[in-house]
Amino acid sequence: MTPPSRVPPLAAPIASAELQQALTRKSAVRPAEVVFSSLCLLAAWSSLGILCVLVGTVVWKAGGYLDWQFLTSFDSQRPELAGIWAGLLGTSWMIFLTFTTAIPIGVGAAVYLEEYARETWIVRFIRVNLSNLAGVPSIVYGILGLTVFVRMFDMFSREGIITRLSGRHIEAIVIAGVEIPLPFGTTLASGALTMSLLILPVIIVATQEALRSIPPSLRHASLALGATRWQTVRYQVLPAAVPGIMTSIILSISRVIGETAPLIVVGAVGFARFAPGKIGSLKDLADHPSGLLQAPFGKYTVMPVQIFNWVGQARQEFQGIAAAGILVLLGLLLILNGVAIIIRNRYQKKLRW
Amino acid sequence: MLRRQFSPSRLRESVVEWVLFCCSSVSIFVTAAILFVLLIETVIPFGGVKPFFGHVSMWEFFTETRWTPTFSEKHFGVLPLVCGTLLVASIGACVGLPLGILSAIYLSEYAKPKTRGIVKPILEILSGMPTVVYGYFALIFVTPYIVQPIFHSLLGLEVDSTNALSAGIVMGVMIMPMVCSLSEDAIRAVPRSLREAGYALGSTKYDVSLKVVVPAALSGIVAAFLLAMARAIGETMLVAIAAGNNPRLTLNPLKSIQTMTTFIVNTTKGDTPSGTIEYQSLYAVALCLFVITFAMNVVSHAVMRRFREVYH
Numbered sequence: 175m176t177p178p179s180r181v182p183p184l185a186a187p188i189a190s191a192e193l194q195q196a197l198t199r200k201s202a203v204r205p206a207e208v209v210f211s212s213l214c215l216l217a218a219w220s221s222l223g224i225l226c227v228l229v230g231t232v233v234w235k236a237g238g239y240l241d242w243q244f245l246t247s248f249d250s251q252r253p254e255l256a257g258i259w260a261g262l263l264g265t266s267w268m269i270f271l272t273f274t275t276a277i278p279i280g281v282g283a284a285v286y287l288e289e290y291a292r293e294t295w296i297v298r299f300i301r302v303n304l305s306n307l308a309g310v311p312s313i314v315y316g317i318l319g320l321t322v323f324v325r326m327f328d329m330f331s332r333e334g335i336i337t338r339l340s341g342r343h344i345e346a347i348v349i350a351g352v353e354i355p356l357p358f359g360t361t362l363a364s365g366a367l368t369m370s371l372l373i374l375p376v377i378i379v380a381t382q383e384a385l386r387s388i389p390p391s392l393r394h395a396s397l398a399l400g401a402t403r404w405q406t407v408r409y410q411v412l413p414a415a416v417p418g419i420m421t422s423i424i425l426s427i428s429r430v431i432g433e434t435a436p437l438i439v440v441g442a443v444g445f446a447r448f449a450p451g452k453i454g455s456l457k458d459l460a461d462h463p464s465g466l467l468q469a470p471f472g473k474y475t476v477m478p479v480q481i482f483n484w485v486g487q488a489r490q491e492f493q494g495i496a497a498a499g500i501l502v503l504l505g506l507l508l509i510l511n512g513v514a515i516i517i518r519n520r521y522q523k524k525l526r527w
Numbered sequence: 528m529l530r531r532q533f534s535p536s537r538l539r540e541s542v543v544e545w546v547l548f549c550c551s552s553v554s555i556f557v558t559a560a561i562l563f564v565l566l567i568e569t570v571i572p573f574g575g576v577k578p579f580f581g582h583v584s585m586w587e588f589f590t591e592t593r594w595t596p597t598f599s600e601k602h603f604g605v606l607p608l609v610c611g612t613l614l615v616a617s618i619g620a621c622v623g624l625p626l627g628i629l630s631a632i633y634l635s636e637y638a639k640p641k642t643r644g645i646v647k648p649i650l651e652i653l654s655g656m657p658t659v660v661y662g663y664f665a666l667i668f669v670t671p672y673i674v675q676p677i678f679h680s681l682l683g684l685e686v687d688s689t690n691a692l693s694a695g696i697v698m699g700v701m702i703m704p705m706v707c708s709l710s711e712d713a714i715r716a717v718p719r720s721l722r723e724a725g726y727a728l729g730s731t732k733y734d735v736s737l738k739v740v741v742p743a744a745l746s747g748i749v750a751a752f753l754l755a756m757a758r759a760i761g762e763t764m765l766v767a768i769a770a771g772n773n774p775r776l777t778l779n780p781l782k783s784i785q786t787m788t789t790f791i792v793n794t795t796k797g798d799t800p801s802g803t804i805e806y807q808s809l810y811a812v813a814l815c816l817f818v819i820t821f822a823m824n825v826v827s828h829a830v831m832r833r834f835r836e837v838y839h
Contacts, residue, residue: 235667
């Protein structure tokens with residue numbers, strides 16, 4: 175027979191006041207917890223501090239240099255005369271040319287991947303390749319552009335393969351009065367083509383996301399009414415996806431505006447006293463409108479390259495000029511992002527799937 | 528019986544599909560072109576021109592400790608450039624990783640939606656900042672007002688006006704938004720049930736964040752780290768402005784150094800004639816850079832895929 179288990183002695187009754195205290199007392203907070211949560215807080219808010227210091231530094235350095243004269247003059251050896259007009263024009267040209275080449279290809283690729291592609295090995299390969307391409311350093315694109323567009327593999331040089339085959343040394347071809355140098359050399363066209371290759375993965379991925387947000391029911395309805403696949407894409411899916419695509423394109427414009435390294439590699443000049451196509455004002459445009467066609471095949475500069483050039487100058491005043499240039503650049507980015515946000519908000523309210 | 532008949536609309540459909548397919552295969556051509564361009568100047572003889580590694584042996588390239596392609600006495604040892612690149616990138620990682628991961632934890636575990644609504648756009652602004660601006664900031668603010676007072680005035684060390692430390696610190700600031708948003712994605716992908724199980728066992732927020740959520744999101748965070756490092760290694764303008772132009776094999780972050788990207792950007796600026804060995808050395812360095820960053824990207828995406836599979 176097992177011995178009877180001992181009944182534990184009853185706990186002494188706790189005085190009710192003591193019990194009350196024990197129940198309401200907060201458990202001691204471990205110091206590690208406080209330290210950790212405040213570190214997290216600090217890290218997250220440090221971004222605000224950094225942004226303020228950064229912008230503050232630029233504004234402080236730019237003091238007195240950012241004025242109308244700075245915006246509308248060409249570059250100069252003398253800091254008081256230097257301006258960013260050539261860069262502003264060059265950047266505008268760059269945006270225009272880059273996106274006229276990149277948007278059709280990028281949107282086309284995204285439409286194929288989202289609307290047409292079956293899961294074959296090649297489609298899977300394209301997808302994986304896209305995400306890897308987005309991680310290729312921009313300067314490598316610069317090297318690509320240097321070889322493919324600026325020099326065209328030296329095919330047109332004196333010993334190049336084209337010269338040997340044709341027996342003539344071709345330096346340029348003329349189409350409709352526009353002289354196109356071969357190879358492109360360090361012209362705006364080389365820069366814009368390089369940039370469009372660089373921006374292509376960004377546009378494709380963003381457009382894919384915009385297309386994915388369109389509900390399948392829209393496609394099904396269109397197909398059920400007898401529309402073909404392309405008609406469905408062309409008249410239903412793409413129009414519905416336009417706001418999303420626009421937003422992402424505007425955001426990728428800001429990437430193009432800020433990109434510097436590949437353009438230096440493909441030969442954007444740091445010091446430019448000319449506008450692309452010699453069109454620097456409305457008067458120039460009226461005088462020789464053909465410059466608009468010639469502009470892509472001339473030398474150019476863009477804002478960040480000008481800024482880089484100023485930063486490298488020995489004279490102290492140029493640091494102020496560089497800061498003024500940065501402010502113009504940031505202002506432009508701010509405007510673009512504002513536009514993107516407005517478009518996004520406007521259509522988000524309108525379209526509720 | 529339905530018969531496939533020729534019709535203009537059917538033709539149009541297939542033409543359109545074909546054109547769209549061509550658009551999407553452009554990305555493959557770009558990758559192939561990058562590889563082709565880098566290889567013909569370095570490894571594969573093309574058009575009768577001796578490639579870079581025909582002049583310089585691989586052994587010399589990876590073991591020689593001097594990099595002087597533009598001097599009359601030429602040495603092609605990529606080590607100083609790789610060392611400079613890794614120095615800046617690792618300082619950047621030391622600054623950017625803790626900042627990024629801690630803010631990701633804050634944003635996903637602690638912050639109220641309103642706070643998130645403020646911090647998130649700030650991070651987006653920082654990540655969209657052109658890198659020349661970061662370079663300018665490192666050169667004009669971080670070196671003279673942070674690095675020099677601490678290391679020169681206080682500790683009496685010699686600080687170059689362009690140095691790896693300032694560039695590295697600002698690099699950290701630059702990669703922080705990227706680390707933060709990628710880690711936040713990873714942290715948010717951790718199922719709610721794991722957190723709730725933790726809380727139900729009586730854990731505090733601290734315990735749940737550090738002992739449940741972060742370990743569960745670890746592979747996603749590692750992927751974020753790799754992507755950010757690849758970005759730091761490939762970054763050009765920041766280091767070209769703030770880290771100097773002086774290839775040397777040193778681990779002293781207060782010296783001016785040269786990275787792989789700085790070498791490329793400064794050498795092409797001088798318009799080196801093609802066919803020369805200086806010109807080819809550009810491609811050799813670019814190939815090196817491409818291989819390193821591409822490998823990091825591939826590994827990172829593989830890790831991310833594995834991570835997604837665990838929770839979906």
